[in-house]
Amino acid sequence: MNKTEKVKKLIIDKPLKLDCGKTISNFPLAYETYGKLNEEKNNAILAFHALTGDQYASGINPITNKEGWWNYLLGPGKAIDTEKYFVICANVIGGCMGSYGPSSIDSGTNKPFGTNFPVITINDMVNAQYHLLEFFKIKKLFSVIGGSMGGMQVLQFVSNFPNKTHTAVPIACTASHSAQNIALNELGRQSIMADNNWSNGFYEENKKSPDKGLAVARMAAHITYLSKKGLQEKFGRKLQERDDLKFGFDADFQIESYLRYQGSVFVDRFDANSYLFITRAMDYFDLTKQFNGNLSKAFEKSETKFFVISFTSDWLYPTSENREIVIALNAIGKDVGFAEITSDKGHDSFLLDVPDFLSAVKNFLKASYKKINEKRI
């Protein structure tokens, strides 16, 4: 059996009008589920992935044979306990793990879309994933949760579907992508486009992909996911398998070698055009602007209980930006909790073994789930 045949897909036949003006229909949304949906169908959580994530949040990814990206948080007995909750995670549209994306075949040309794929937004991603609720006949989710771009989807989901989830946990994210983050994404995109193999996005026809450009994009981005202190402590000025500097441009330092490795393994699992489209979606995300400068209005119709989490060393989506979400919710008297978790691991903290973070999520979900079940009785 072909590996990609293991990928679960929901074909969305209803037309979806995208923010760019185009309408798509009959498109695939690849997803995975963890745990069991209970009879009352009130234990479902929709988890949203970040820029380079996919539907394989827990266990082993059958395509890459690597561990799921949220293995620390999600699984049996973990903070998002799949013995208790039913978790759905979908690959975003624009992605490259089975969902409708730039490497999908354009029925008009019988070739991959490449850069002819429509520019999608966080709003489009969320609207596509909403169909999963209908598919599983879930009236109301127990929770929506995600970090980074996943957190942006959490915010957009509650805004679009105010009464479709009891709780929402946006982690290490923002309601409005900052100039610094747009700049960093642009750096990555230009790196891909500067690779001759990119061929304006139609590289699949030439069977040569812009691996070097994509690897450099990943290297630059990877630095932004860490913190200065974390890098210094882990690598310092340690040399890579040598006793002295070699007076050349090989990877003398461990940090160089590490970044090169991160870049090289990334190209095996990720599509360069998907990287362009998804970073664009992040840049376009401005929930505050969607509500004419008043973020509170995004949540006005919602009774969802929020828990916002940020990390001390995250300079990509700093506490101040996460706090904006809290302020907007408090300004209209909504139910919101907030914690800034101490960690030296930078933005990546939400993917790593940070005990205070894991226990905060676990305790919030546990208490909220208990309350919801008490109310029903």
Next chain:
Amino acid sequence: MKKEFNKIAKLISQNSKVLDVGCGDGELMKYIYENITNDIRGLELSKHNVQKCIEKGLTVIEGDAEKDLKQFPESSFDYVILSQTLQAFLDPENVINELLRIGKKAIVTIPNFGYWKVRIHLLFQGTMPITENLPNEWYDTPNLHMCTIKDFVNYCKKKNIKINSSNLNFQNLFSDLGIFIIEK
């Protein structure tokens, strides 16, 4: 449970909306949540205490009362509680004004510097008083603006703050703790 928790809880009506400013590890919130109203949340500066509140399943916002109260709209809570932290603020007057703005009523408790044990300590020992409610030495105390029950009453008079004195016992000499319900 601290003995004043019960007294504070009795001042709050059922099913009202409450904010506990400087909620600590959430003991008071938990008591109120379980016995009086489940519409309660806290604001807390200490990360350790924030985790303790989350462990208890309580809603807590990590933040600083001196900066973060301004995000709450006017009269958005039926009660705002400030339990034994007023004296630790850099600008207690600003905090009181914010409490009165966001709460229809504010419940403020203060360790009373006019309590007889405090007076005796200072009078006979000649050193800064150390009691159950004032456990620190002068050099490591978080308390910047100590006052007595009489001081607080005078302050409210001066600023036209209404003291709703029912259930209260203003004995400057005989109370180690002052408990006030105040409103604009």
